Amino acid sequence: MLTIKWISLILVFITTFFIGILISKKYKKRVEELNEMKNALSIFKTKIKYTYEPIPEIFNQISKISTNNIKNIFKKSTDNMKKTNAGTAWSKALDESSTYLTYEDIEVLKGLGKLLGKTDIQGQISEIDLTSNFLDVQIAKARNEQDKNEKMYKTLGAIIGLVFVIVLI
Helix, strand or coil, X not given: CHHHHHHHHHHHHXXXXXXXXXXXXXXXXXXXXXXXXXXHHHHHHXXXXXXXXXXXXXXXXXXXXXXXXXXXXHHHHHHHCCCCCHHHHHHHHHHHCCCCCCHHHHHHHHHHHCCCCCCCHHXXXXXXXXXXXXXXXXXXXXXXXXXXXHHXXXXXXXXXXXXXXXXXX
């Protein structure tokens, strides 16, 4: 009977510690997604500048080389462009996609959609550059939050687990 109690206490501690780790991972994932989005926009800029391909084709290509959530944004944008213009499709895809990006990040990215497909190549390139610069700021903020909160949630998970163990003893 005593061994069952100790096994239960260890499981409670491990569970709360694991929950802390899961919560802390969202900060790391946000930084990764912002970096991946910046890389995708860089590819978009290069393709617009040198290949003159239509936006839906470029977005389709980016969706094939991107991963997970960023891939879904570009894929949904491509699908939405069959029904509406590029800017609306981009904004709708950002709203519909499940990501680790914050509201502020998404608003920065939606800024790109305002001129997407409505201006000449140079206008779109300048808008991509502007969005890329905003993403640099968001990445710096995200890294700062990651450094601060990642350790806190891991520690908090362990402390809560220890509190439960002590209370249950």
